[in-house]
Amino acid sequence: xxxxxxxxxxxxxxxxxxxxxxxxxxxxxxxxxxxxxxxxxxxxxxxxxxxxxxxxxxxxxxxxxxxxxxxxxxxxxxxxxxxxxxxxxxxxxxxxxxxxxxxxxxxxxxxxxxxxxxxxxxxxxxxxxxxxxxxxxxxxxxxxxxxxxx
Amino acid sequence: xxxxxxxxxxxxxxxxxxxxxxxxxxxxxxxxxxxxxxxxxxxxxxxxxxxxxxxxxxxxxxxxxxxxxxxxxxxxxxxxxxxxxxxxxxxxxxxxxxxxxxxxxxxxxxxxxxxxxxxxxxxxxxxxxxxxxxxxxxxxxxxxxxxxxxxxxxxxxxxxxxxxxxxxxxxxxxxxxxxxxxxxxxxxxxxxxxxxxxxxxxxxxxxxxxxxxxxxxxxxxxxxxxxxxxxxxxxxxxxxxxxxxxxxxx
Numbered sequence: 001x002x003x004x005x006x007x008x009x010x011x012x013x014x015x016x017x018x019x020x021x022x023x024x025x026x027x028x029x030x031x032x033x034x035x036x037x038x039x040x041x042x043x044x045x046x047x048x049x050x051x052x053x054x055x056x057x058x059x060x061x062x063x064x065x066x067x068x069x070x071x072x073x074x075x076x077x078x079x080x081x082x083x084x085x086x087x088x089x090x091x092x093x094x095x096x097x098x099x100x101x102x103x104x105x106x107x108x109x110x111x112x113x114x115x116x117x118x119x120x121x122x123x124x125x126x127x128x129x130x131x132x133x134x135x136x137x138x139x140x141x142x143x144x145x146x147x148x149x150x
Numbered sequence: 151x152x153x154x155x156x157x158x159x160x161x162x163x164x165x166x167x168x169x170x171x172x173x174x175x176x177x178x179x180x181x182x183x184x185x186x187x188x189x190x191x192x193x194x195x196x197x198x199x200x201x202x203x204x205x206x207x208x209x210x211x212x213x214x215x216x217x218x219x220x221x222x223x224x225x226x227x228x229x230x231x232x233x234x235x236x237x238x239x240x241x242x243x244x245x246x247x248x249x250x251x252x253x254x255x256x257x258x259x260x261x262x263x264x265x266x267x268x269x270x271x272x273x274x275x276x277x278x279x280x281x282x283x284x285x286x287x288x289x290x291x292x293x294x295x296x297x298x299x300x301x302x303x304x305x306x307x308x309x310x311x312x313x314x315x316x317x318x319x320x321x322x323x324x325x326x327x328x329x330x331x332x333x334x335x336x337x338x339x340x341x342x343x344x345x346x347x348x349x350x351x352x353x354x355x356x357x358x359x360x361x362x363x364x365x366x367x368x369x370x371x372x373x374x375x376x377x378x379x380x381x382x383x384x385x386x387x388x389x390x391x392x393x394x395x396x397x398x399x400x
């Protein structure tokens with residue numbers, strides 16, 4: 001085996017070992033790497049007794065605003081968590097859209113002190129979005145039908 | 151591949167294609183800037199803010215591609231000791247760091263109005279920040295030794311170890327839940343699929359092409375001047391050696 005060959009194998013093996021080790025570490029710390037918990041996880045485990053973040057879609061028809069006081073439901077279509085929040089909402093916040101709320105569970109209600117809007121990966125001009133909604137081929141919060149993009 | 155290791159060979163090819171790269175870069179920028187920043191339509195939810203995306207995604211694409219190039223060149227340098235590979239990696243690092251910083255800054259400027267925050271410690275943002283630190287570490291380490299060869303080797307090892315971060319950045323939005331949106335491009339068996347409307351995708355592709363050509367054009371320029379500097383250094387050294395030989399020590 002020439003020295004160059006040996007160095008090549010050494011580099012390849014090193015990278016393999018390193019990525020294996022890192023994969024184990026990342027799997028072990030998965031709960032710390034995820035940014036938020038889904039309503040299903042919140043219902044199953046007492047993860048939000050302390051401060052935490054929950055994420056999901058803002059349930060349709062659940063948003064009630066009284067000045068700066070807002071209450072809405074966050075859903076992952078299986079479970080739903082009611083959220084109370086006082087403050088300014090980001091521009092993208094609306095029903096059917098993704099949202100991440102930071103706070104903790106108190107008496108069955110998630111009291112948030114920060115609400116962030118999650119943006120989806122759909123990009124299109126307003127006219128196209130209007131046309132799609134009118135023809136009933138697409139609703140906000142859903143993936144865009146592939147035929148539109150091609 | 152090994153014939154590019156010869157600096158004279160490499161520069162002959164590089165100098166021949168340089169006018170084409172530079173010309174293409176100019177044409178693409180001339181088309182991309184007005185289309186992306188003025189003539190393309192706004193987005194249905196983000197409005198005009200979508201225009202940040204053209205710079206953000208192009209910068210992010212380059213920061214990933216340049217890191218891949220640095221890692222591949224570092225491997226070639228460590229395994230086959232090609233000095234040209236080391237030069238290419240070192241010349242790329244400051245550009246990669248710049249585009250990484252640009253991706254981070256444009257992302258923050260977009261995040262404040264859209265998400266409601268400049269920064270969250272989600273997997274995508276955090277791994278991108280780590281990439282920026284890897285770039286800075288690479289640049290610092292390659293200049294940290296008196297003996298430049300030791301610095302080159304240490305930096306090349308750092309670049310290889312850090313290359314694991316590149317797939318992590320790419321898949322972070324799929325492996326973990328993040329605030330950052332998933333990729334807008336999805337490769338499947340039926341080809342590449344995108345959730346971006348063609349009227350917004352065209353300026354993005356033009357901008358990404360322009361950024362990529364810009365990087366390659368700058369890389370050729372930087373390598374050219376590095377090789378010239380090495381020539382001057384060698385000429386000086388042989389001059390000094392000649393002097394020393396002419397005046398023997400007493």
